[in-house]
Amino acid sequence: MNPTAPDGEDLPDGPSTPGTGEWKRVHPLTPLIRSWQLFLFFLLFTGQQVISDGLEEGTENLRPDLRGSGPLLVLGILLAAVLLVIGLSALVWRFMRYRVGADSLEIHTGVLFRQHRSARLDRIQTVDVVQPLVARAVGLARLRVEVAGGSDSKIDLSYLTESHAQNLRAELLARAAGVEFTGPLAPVAPELHRLEVPATRLVASLLLSVPTLLLVLGLAALTALAIGARTVAPLAGVVPGLLVAASTLWERFSHGFAFRVSTSPDGLRLRHGLLEQQTQTVPPGRVQALRVSQPLLWRHRDWWRIQMIIAGYGQEVSGRSEQTTSILLPVGTREETLGVLAMALPDLGDTGPDTPRQVVEAGMTGTSADHGFVTVPRAARPLDPVGWRRGGFRVTGDALLVRHGRFHRTVDLVPHARTQSCGVRQGPVQHRLGIATFTLHTTPGAFTVGAEHLDRAVCAGLLDEQVLRARAARRAAGPERWMEDR
Amino acid sequence: MQEHGDGEPFDPEGIVWTRVSPRLAAMRRVLSVFAALVVLLVMGGVLLVFATDTVDLDGLVVVPVGVALVVVLVEIWHQWIIGRQTAAWGYAEREDDLLVRHGVMWRTIVVVPYGRMQYVDVTAGPVERAFGLATVRLHTASAATDAAVPGLPPEEAARLRDRLSARGESQLAGL
Numbered sequence: 176m177n178p179t180a181p182d183g184e185d186l187p188d189g190p191s192t193p194g195t196g197e198w199k200r201v202h203p204l205t206p207l208i209r210s211w212q213l214f215l216f217f218l219l220f221t222g223q224q225v226i227s228d229g230l231e232e233g234t235e236n237l238r239p240d241l242r243g244s245g246p247l248l249v250l251g252i253l254l255a256a257v258l259l260v261i262g263l264s265a266l267v268w269r270f271m272r273y274r275v276g277a278d279s280l281e282i283h284t285g286v287l288f289r290q291h292r293s294a295r296l297d298r299i300q301t302v303d304v305v306q307p308l309v310a311r312a313v314g315l316a317r318l319r320v321e322v323a324g325g326s327d328s329k330i331d332l333s334y335l336t337e338s339h340a341q342n343l344r345a346e347l348l349a350r351a352a353g354v355e356f357t358g359p360l361a362p363v364a365p366e367l368h369r370l371e372v373p374a375t376r377l378v379a380s381l382l383l384s385v386p387t388l389l390l391v392l393g394l395a396a397l398t399a400l401a402i403g404a405r406t407v408a409p410l411a412g413v414v415p416g417l418l419v420a421a422s423t424l425w426e427r428f429s430h431g432f433a434f435r436v437s438t439s440p441d442g443l444r445l446r447h448g449l450l451e452q453q454t455q456t457v458p459p460g461r462v463q464a465l466r467v468s469q470p471l472l473w474r475h476r477d478w479w480r481i482q483m484i485i486a487g488y489g490q491e492v493s494g495r496s497e498q499t500t501s502i503l504l505p506v507g508t509r510e511e512t513l514g515v516l517a518m519a520l521p522d523l524g525d526t527g528p529d530t531p532r533q534v535v536e537a538g539m540t541g542t543s544a545d546h547g548f549v550t551v552p553r554a555a556r557p558l559d560p561v562g563w564r565r566g567g568f569r570v571t572g573d574a575l576l577v578r579h580g581r582f583h584r585t586v587d588l589v590p591h592a593r594t595q596s597c598g599v600r601q602g603p604v605q606h607r608l609g610i611a612t613f614t615l616h617t618t619p620g621a622f623t624v625g626a627e628h629l630d631r632a633v634c635a636g637l638l639d640e641q642v643l644r645a646r647a648a649r650r651a652a653g654p655e656r657w658m659e660d661r
Numbered sequence: 662m663q664e665h666g667d668g669e670p671f672d673p674e675g676i677v678w679t680r681v682s683p684r685l686a687a688m689r690r691v692l693s694v695f696a697a698l699v700v701l702l703v704m705g706g707v708l709l710v711f712a713t714d715t716v717d718l719d720g721l722v723v724v725p726v727g728v729a730l731v732v733v734l735v736e737i738w739h740q741w742i743i744g745r746q747t748a749a750w751g752y753a754e755r756e757d758d759l760l761v762r763h764g765v766m767w768r769t770i771v772v773v774p775y776g777r778m779q780y781v782d783v784t785a786g787p788v789e790r791a792f793g794l795a796t797v798r799l800h801t802a803s804a805a806t807d808a809a810v811p812g813l814p815p816e817e818a819a820r821l822r823d824r825l826s827a828r829g830e831s832q833l834a835g836l
Contacts, residue, residue: 323802486802595803598771599670606768611670616803623805635670642758642772649776 198272198283202315205334206264210257211309217257224250273332275346280320282330294322294330296351297656300461300487302344303500304454306337311452316340320347323486323618348441348456353656364439369518370511372434372504376478380506381428383472386420393417431505438518440658445503455500459657461485462519463593464617464624465503467512467539468585479512479539480505483519484620501621509539520588524572534569538578538586541567548578554608555628568613568626568637573648575615575641577626587624589615591648597641599634613637671762671770678751678762685812686747688792690740697736701729752810757832759799759825761808773808776832777801781822785815797821 207214266286273282281293303319310316310333317333318340335343346361356362381387393413432449442458463484473479481504488500504515513535523531529546537546542564544550551559551566559566562581569576575594578586594615601611611634614625629637708725745765753760762770778799785795795818799808813821 595777595801596771596773596806596808598769598807601671601768603766614805616801616805618802619804631670635673638670638770638772639673642774646757646774646776649774 196275198274200272201332202334202336204313204315206261206268208310208315208334209264210260213257213260217253220253221250280330298322299351300485302347302456304340304344306452308450310334318343321487328487352658354658364441366437366439366444368437370436372506376506377431380478381424386423390417390420430499434505436515443518457485465519465588466585466622471582477509478506481512481515482621484617486618488620523574526571534571538576549633551628552630555610558604559628563628566627577624589617589624591644592652593617594645597638599638671768676753678753681747681750681812682794682814684792684794686743688788688794689743693739693743697732700732704728761810771808773799773801773806775828778825778829781825783818783822
């Protein structure tokens with residue numbers, strides 16, 4: 176706690192392994208950036224006080240000694256609070272250090288309760304550079320490293336200068352990939368720009384969405400009733416719902432704004448964001464599952480959305496980030512969607528007589544047993560009168576595709592090598608109909624994968640063989656360090 | 662690949678299921694009776710309170726008797742279900758994975774490869790301990806994996822845990 180203590184006196188003095196970097200601190204502006212809201216609040220309050228004082232001076236000139244002291248006192252307390260918060264975060268900053276070792280990223284935090292976290296680089300799932308608006312204004316960025324492991328498994332380095340964050344990302348990815356390099360800076364993997372989602376399409380896709388529909392319908396009902404009854408009182412309850420819809424739309428817009436996808440040897444790189452700009456890097460083999468879906472309103476435009484499951488992403492504290500960080504493509508044409516799918520999951524393996532494209536398209540739009548899809552039997556009709564025709568799955572050499580949804584079309588792709596476990600469920604009605612539901616367990620994420628209402632013999636076969644396939648695929652899977660020779 | 666022997670997902674060919682201990686049924690039966698008694702007692706208590714407040718109860722006496730009858734019937738049904746449920750629990754250790762199945766009306770079977778196992782939990786609550794039972798639960802990186810085997814004698818639970826851990830280590834895989 177002694178501020179004059181020499182730097183690093185409380186740090187563990189392990190033997191320095193080759194390639195072990197120095198302990199470093201994050202940028203000294205961090206405490207200010209972290210508490211900027213409070214700062215803003217203080218400024219606003221001060222400004223408001225000054226203005227109201229000025230107004231008061233004009234109208235009232237009695238006992239000037241008492242008049243000003245109240246607001247001044249509040250101001251003083253506020254100032255003290257702001258200084259305290261900044262002081263505390265400065266203390267937190269002083270006690271936070273990180274270093275990149277040969278095969279781990281270590282971070283040391285805590286003033287009273289010390290924490291030393293060391294993450295294995297070959298277990299890194301994603302490396303994201305995040306720039307909130309204020310940080311961007313002063314050229315700082317946050318580095319978010321996801322290492323799959325229980326809850327709160329990410330390492331947050333905030334804030335670093337932009338170039339430093341990028342260098343660090345390159346270094347982490349290079350080390351995680353098993354690339355040998357000399358010199359202080361890691362080689363930056365070359366990047367190939369693949370596509371950008373036009374803002375007009377993003378807006379159009381949001382206009383053609385359920386929240387918009389609710390918003391429009393809600394507003395229409397509100398105005399109609401307000402005109403008819405000359406009061407808005409009975410509809411006041413709708414307002415929170417409208418606000419939620421509006422904020423959802425805003426969230427999607429601001430997250431998907433200027434969405435760019437590029438590829439590099441380090442994996443997929445996604446850049447996006449209006450106010451908060453993010454650059455996500457998903458190394459090869461980190462995608463646990465993909466979902467391609469198309470709401471009914473997008474069908475005539477043939478637009479699709481892709482979501483992904485990455486280990487660790489699903490466990491983030493706020494549900495909001497789970498929904499948004501898992502987006503691989505907010506809206507894309509069929510060509511773009513197929514392209515991005517091919518980047519995220521380069522190989523479907525053996526697809527028999529069909530081309531991979533035919534298989535995926537059959538999953539996206541098909542309703543029959545074409546291209547090797549095993550469909551839901553007619554017996555499932557009582558339980559799923561509309562969707563049964565779409566339901567089905569297809570096994571390729573390296574992945575399982577599960578499609579469902581007649582109106583909201585969905586197809587899920589899970590690489591065999593990423594299957595955690597699988598199971599079969601059967602309810603009493605299903606039992607009578609001779610059908611069962613096959614479930615595939617992946618790491619937690621934005622969606623779950625399961626094929627409903629399959630013939631029970633098909634289910635039994637799938638359960639048996641999927642386990643074998645998963646095992647074989649795991650044995651043959653690439654190394655965790657994706658650039659390393661095997 | 663669609664063709665498969667007898668085509669019964671919950672009873673794959675060549676699997677010998679290990680049943681859970683019959684003491685699990687005993688434990689759940691006792692717990693169920695206990696719960697029914699609590700319900701009846703609470704109802705009796707409510708009845709007493711009302712009896713002191715209201716003068717005439719003759720016409721209403723049918724209601725508590727009816728409810729008590731329903732509770733007793735539900736309890737009898739539950740006792741029967743417990744027997745079937747406990748008999749349906751089973752697990753099987755294959756060379757590379759563990760199979761767990763349970764449920765009578767809603768049946769479930771889970772196949773967990775040893776290599777995917779992240780950790781094994783052995784838990785035993787106070788009631789379980791009184792009956793000499795423990796629960797073994799397998800965890801993978803997926804939260805959806807529901808592979809729990811309740812009602813194992815502690816020695817068997819420890820043996821299963823050790824075996825699973827050993828096999829998991831020898832087949833460990835990344836995510």
